[in-house]
Amino acid sequence: MAGKTVSEKIFDAHHVDNPAGDMHVISLDAVFCHEITTPVAINDLAARGKDRVFDPEKIMVVIDHVTPAKDSKTAMQGKILRDWARRNGIPRFFDVGRNGVCHALFPEKGFVRPGYTVIMGDSHTCTHGAFGAFAAGVGTTDLEVGILKGVCAFRYPGTMKIVVNGKLSPGVYAKDLILHIIGKIGVNGATDRVIEFAGPVIDEMSMESRMTLCNMAVEVGATSGICYPDETTVEYLWPFIRDEYDSPDAALADCRKWLPDPDAAYETVMAIDASEIPPLTTFGYRPDNVRPVSEMEKTPVDQVYIGSCTNGRIEDLRVAANVLAEKKIADTVRGIVSPATPGIFNQALAEGIIQTFMDAGFCVTNPTCGACLGMSCGVIAEGEVCASTTNRNFYGRMGKGGMVHLMSPATAAATALAGYITNSNLYNG
Amino acid sequence: MDQTTNHFSGSVLFLDRNDINTDEIIPAKYLTEISKEALKPYLLEDLDLPGFDPDTDLAGRRAIVTRANFGCGSSREHAPWALEANGIRMVIAGSFARIFRQNMFNCGMLAVELPADVIESLFAGFSGSETTVTADLESGLLHFSANGKTEEIPFSISEFDRALVKAGGWLEFADNKY
Numbered sequence: 001m002a003g004k005t006v007s008e009k010i011f012d013a014h015h016v017d018n019p020a021g022d023m024h025v026i027s028l029d030a031v032f033c034h035e036i037t038t039p040v041a042i043n044d045l046a047a048r049g050k051d052r053v054f055d056p057e058k059i060m061v062v063i064d065h066v067t068p069a070k071d072s073k074t075a076m077q078g079k080i081l082r083d084w085a086r087r088n089g090i091p092r093f094f095d096v097g098r099n100g101v102c103h104a105l106f107p108e109k110g111f112v113r114p115g116y117t118v119i120m121g122d123s124h125t126c127t128h129g130a131f132g133a134f135a136a137g138v139g140t141t142d143l144e145v146g147i148l149k150g151v152c153a154f155r156y157p158g159t160m161k162i163v164v165n166g167k168l169s170p171g172v173y174a175k176d177l178i179l180h181i182i183g184k185i186g187v188n189g190a191t192d193r194v195i196e197f198a199g200p201v202i203d204e205m206s207m208e209s210r211m212t213l214c215n216m217a218v219e220v221g222a223t224s225g226i227c228y229p230d231e232t233t234v235e236y237l238w239p240f241i242r243d244e245y246d247s248p249d250a251a252l253a254d255c256r257k258w259l260p261d262p263d264a265a266y267e268t269v270m271a272i273d274a275s276e277i278p279p280l281t282t283f284g285y286r287p288d289n290v291r292p293v294s295e296m297e298k299t300p301v302d303q304v305y306i307g308s309c310t311n312g313r314i315e316d317l318r319v320a321a322n323v324l325a326e327k328k329i330a331d332t333v334r335g336i337v338s339p340a341t342p343g344i345f346n347q348a349l350a351e352g353i354i355q356t357f358m359d360a361g362f363c364v365t366n367p368t369c370g371a372c373l374g375m376s377c378g379v380i381a382e383g384e385v386c387a388s389t390t391n392r393n394f395y396g397r398m399g400k401g402g403m404v405h406l407m408s409p410a411t412a413a414a415t416a417l418a419g420y421i422t423n424s425n426l427y428n429g
Numbered sequence: 430m431d432q433t434t435n436h437f438s439g440s441v442l443f444l445d446r447n448d449i450n451t452d453e454i455i456p457a458k459y460l461t462e463i464s465k466e467a468l469k470p471y472l473l474e475d476l477d478l479p480g481f482d483p484d485t486d487l488a489g490r491r492a493i494v495t496r497a498n499f500g501c502g503s504s505r506e507h508a509p510w511a512l513e514a515n516g517i518r519m520v521i522a523g524s525f526a527r528i529f530r531q532n533m534f535n536c537g538m539l540a541v542e543l544p545a546d547v548i549e550s551l552f553a554g555f556s557g558s559e560t561t562v563t564a565d566l567e568s569g570l571l572h573f574s575a576n577g578k579t580e581e582i583p584f585s586i587s588e589f590d591r592a593l594v595k596a597g598g599w600l601e602f603a604d605n606k607y
Binding site: 019020023025036037039040043044048050065066071076077080122123139140142144148149151187191192223373375395396397400 | 453458460461462463498502503504505526528529532587588598599600606
């Protein structure tokens, strides 16, 4: 009998029921909630006389999509979430001032561990697979059942393994790698599957880069993207797990039980040579419309946005600030940067990065998802073009009738300086 | 009346495109609504499909026939809710994105996958005419008709999906069981 993939191991360790066919009901280690997809579940539970949660310690809650509230409707969404967290005794609730983009904030707080099962009413929940977890975006009904019962149903997922060899070139980052993969396999190339990212390039990546990679697994339809837990994972999590293990080595040994078996059966295995990947961007309304920056060179942009659950972490801000240092963005461009969490904002302040952005002419916003999905803090007008470090270039995504070009923080920063899409290596020495 | 049969019947809206995403089905700016009915006027407002006008093309529709990867992108269950608020409780597609498909069944609605060549034949045979479809879950047949022309297309959904439809959704199913 063949060995198991990471997600097969996680599913088997969390097995609750097999109601029919290949559907498996699994227990959940964490249920994440935000103010856009949770209020309807909260109201429905209350209407059914079931205003309770399966375990307040396993539910983490944040207001992040529109924050601070921009109008009466978004204020009410926040209030429903806030009141619910209070009356159900949920201790981990992050309100204005302490809140940030969910998929940056929750990892930073140490809420995700190797082998965990995580759901959230947000498609980019796959980000947390960077920690060797099975983390999946779900709709509000799945979220509601997760809140009430602590379980969720999934098809037993087949796994696609992507082995990344070689070395990323200067000016090429995790964002370019995932855009390359999306361009190669297409927007439904991994529907209903889990992707395991493996190989030397992934082994050398920081947790931030791994999160960027796993974040966009859903853009090929994948249920979750997974990186193998290793020294880098343990080092990141050590402040949160130090009471549970005698040493980082002991933690690492424990994490290894979530590695795939050597004879695990994969549906597909794909090898990628990272050395061949240039800086990339998108050109249409689908994330698999990917082209080298060189072919999009001189495409004028009206706005540059650096932030989001894909690329709003400290590493991203450092890379962008390095490009921007002692330069001014083009007069024709509006630059907006949203550090993804208060922790990242503080770190960027301490390192002088916020100053660099402001000196260059950027507007610095509070941590929020806002602009990425055209809700607040940087919506673009009809006919406008935004160079963005976010994850979706859908028609109307950042504002009705607008065009979005997805790219890395380095390319976005260079584009802000030039006023048109260009390669960051021109500015990076 | 057998609810599971007659719940999925009526006029068909043909959407001739792959990869219609949930931002197109219901733009994010309307996600500040906290009632499903409030989404009704905004269904498919941002659909990138030449010739389509939501103001005139949605009235009276009860089902959608479309191509591959319908419902990709955001996990927002507001997409099936906006469909349901407009009376559309069935989508027939070449394929679906996972979360959207699950959301449909979780709401007790029907997401039917058919092979690409069958979808192609439906577009070729029916998309130019006012068409109705009825899904019969017991016999596993879709009955299409337009201008006196009829066609029966076999379909299948999994035992689990059928159980969700019969229960009225995942919450109803799970609440009794777990």
